[in-house]
Amino acid sequence: MIKIYLTGMVIAALVLGLVATSNSDSAAQSSNFDKGQVGEIETIVRDYLLANPEILREVLSALEEKEEAERAAQIATAIEQYSDEILSAPASMVLGNPEGDVTLVEFFDYNCGYCKRAMPDLTALLETDENLRVVLKEFPILSEGSVDSAKASIAAANQGQYLKFHAELLNNRGTNDRSAALRAASNLGLDLDRFEKDMEAAETAKLIDETKELATNIGIQGTPAYIIGTTLVPGAIGVEGLREVISQARATN
Template structure:
């Protein structure tokens, strides 16, 4: 509800005009409307802090609406978000919190966020990690993501995938098919099989699934995360991620 302080000038103006607050704007005469506008303008000029209060309240309501939208989207798509066989599952497969990251191999912030993810896996034995390719930046990103899906198809356990992931995301220069294939070879994967699997419908289906999820959750950049009932867009650093995991685990930043 708007505060009395915020409504005061309008209510005062309506009282002066002898018009009940529920009256429609169309019922005011030109003179009454002019009086109201003058009173409101003068009040706001004398008390500009009211505008700050109004904007703060608007931001609060928008954030609450966004949170509600995210929670509803996660609830609707929970099985695909957290347990799809098309995601790469790392860490504790039976963990009490699932940490889902959407990333692009050409995303500079994703390169730094990879270190955060690795630290979380080392320090939190109860954490389940799911990686989802979300190539939004370039054609090279799409090519690298396609190779990554083929790597997952060859290595469902994720051990070699993680090695490949670190080599490609942590390397220098733009990622594309050539760099992804080189990283796969370094990680000990069968590049001939990867070439064959790149034509598989599974590659296209995986990336399409990830894009559909991201769209429904309002993700517009990388890295983006789903942690419990929370959607997190952007790199928020290791401490920020730990806080989100804490809220998902026990309802507070530190359990």
């Protein structure tokens, strides 16, 4: 109700502006309405809105579309501004064709259920698209366990086992945390002493912090989130949805 009331006030203000603009004495005289005239205009606006309440829905819809368009433009600008940071990654975190004509960047959290369900989509894309380059960005936002898991995956990458470790955690139906990460590392035969040392390294934390800052600068608020070309795709949209965005990106290359 508050939103509708505020919208009505906005419409009233617009009507006042329109009336003032149409006044033969020009828009500059819009402040010349006396209290009686303003009251009459407000009554007209109120009566019109009461008789045609559906206009409020139209105005709200138009406002939402405008805000979405503005946000999309801001995101596109940010993607261009931070393109180097978006496309770069340690070698072990780049999948597919390193020289691919389209890069798909995924921001993910190891405890994100949608990220877990979306992993087969990425696998299917890599198996069927020889010109796709994929960059995986550790973006742990759900829990401290997510942070530990992200640190662990970077530690696994230092031993050349990033992809296998990544799959171990995303295939885990339970919660991913330090204990789960250590089990996965043991299953893969990693050097556990080195693994734990790398997890706690300052450089590991720095990589994660940089990704979080990058996501904030772009406007990413959840996981999974994909950047394909200059398009931000929030949420899991399925393999066909991703293929469509990839095709659009190729068409603009």
